[in-house]
Amino acid sequence: MKILGINAFGHDTSAALVIDGKLIAAVEEERLNREKSTRAFPHLSIEYCLKEANIEFEDVDYITYAYQPYLWLTHRFLYHQLRFFPQALGELKYVKRMISKFMFLKSNIQKELKTNKPIILLKHHDAHMGSTFLVSPFEEAAILTLDGLGEYETSVQAVGKGTSIKRLDHILFPNSLGSMYACISHFVGYTAELDEGKVMGLAAYGDASEYYNDFKKLVKLKKDGTFQLDLSYFEYHKKEIPG
Template sequence: MIILGISAFYHDSAACLVQDGKILSAAQEERFTRKKHDFAFPSNAIRFCLEDNNLTASDLDFVVFYDKPFIKFERILETYLAYAPVGIQSFIKAIPLWIKQKLWMKELIKKELGYDGKILFTEHHESHAASAFFPSPFQEAAFLTLDGVGEWATAGFGTGKDNQIRIQAEIHFPHSLGLLYSAFTYYTGFKVNSGEYKVMGLAPYGEPKYKDLILSELMDLKDDGSFRMNMKYFNYCAGLTMTNKRFERLFGGPPRKPESRLTQREMDLARSVQEVTEEVMMRMARHVHRETGQRNLCLAGGVALNCVGNGRILREGPFDNIWIQPAAGDAGGALGAALFVWYQYLENERTCDNKKDFQQGSYLGPKFENGVIEKYLDQNRMVYTFVSDEEIPDRISDLIADEKVIGWFQG
């Protein structure tokens, strides 16, 4: 049984091929197009997955998409209607793409793949949960998914056991930890859905001067980690920006201009939202432990890429073990959707040893051996020096000692 999972049209489009429960290949579209976080339909990634395993679309038993476009479209329409006439510019920009392309996912898949078989759809946070639990080493575990937004859900938790996952509770849009973090990503001058890791990296250089202000004005955080956001400060529901003028007045000025000089203010803002994020993650983890009674926790969703927050859950949280989907963002949704079909939809057996996961080190994409690299360099008449594997450690350590910058490509 061969299953192709697809994620597309938000960010980090990807494809994943699963055969009888084993992950054969997986890749993000950006690796082929050289467009960071490419959100286009992953034609190149799909082609790689099939060709890498000597397969064609006719060999596929199922194709599964990682969320449900019609439910997501319902959320978008309801949100625009709730804020109308505010948001007309955003509406005009967004809706044509939905009408022309995003709603016709079955037809698009059939056309792009030349495929006439069965096409399935999982919910967005089901895909995240499946990507967290099914490749994990645990026969039974709790899971926690956190991101910007799927169809309606922005966070969820539940339990996985054997070949089934069950979502027990969710937080819904517009209340979103991921979108809160993205709002500060935008406000500190970085690109949304791309520069969040820069905010996390900037945080240690600042002080949490605005933490109390965030918790008192921007969100109402409960003991169990659930929260509601004060939407009067945000613009992402119907606007073209993440924050508004009230947000700017609250934090004392306009957003930083991209690529301009970073100041202590941005460092303090980063530290503040990072500490708030960690606090929410810790409260949620404790609540999930109380509700499920599980010893193991699996994490996925874009917020699960916040390794500082994950580290706190590992060190200070109530769980004995945690396992994090390496492709925790939307790219991993392709993998999760495919595994969901194999285990939960088709009810195939799943057996774990609670030690070794099924992710295969995430070495699932294109490989480039020495001969391939050398052929490319020769064809393009590039100057190079061949260094044997035995020579590399000494050569690299000498360069580092000389304070040189190393660019490393391997695999």
């Protein structure tokens, strides 16, 4: 079975090809079009993966995408708007853009690729877990994902065994270490969803003890190993971070 995975309609677009359970090729579009953090549809990445496998696009059985938009709509948007109304109304521009991009996700992909091949939409954090554990040398492992936001999850804890992954727990937006990092990157003068790596690199030259107590106010580590943010310091759950 030949499965083509794509990341599109957002930053750092990419593609990967799996054949009979084995990863054959994977590449980010920026490596090929030379545009940092490109948002271009990954046509070049798809072409590269197919060439590496010496197959044609017609040979692909399934296309996968790591996002389930209706989960985002029901859990992240509707629940979040009700919970933080009216402050979250500042997100409406972001919400409108997300709806235009993702509510017709399958048809948009088919239109770009000029195909009617079946498209499977995966939960975002399931794709994160699969892309690490299933290509690792481990038969069994603990798995932890952390990012800004999937559909509504910001972290998932799971156990991988063989070719299966069992979820144990998750953390929901707006408690998000990724969003916190993006906010701090923006606060010190960098661009969110682009320059976090620069901030991470610069951190090695700083004195962690100087701001340790400040960060303890921002993030509370709970006894069960999860975390909770003090949202009074942030606005990312009320309006989009400039980026």
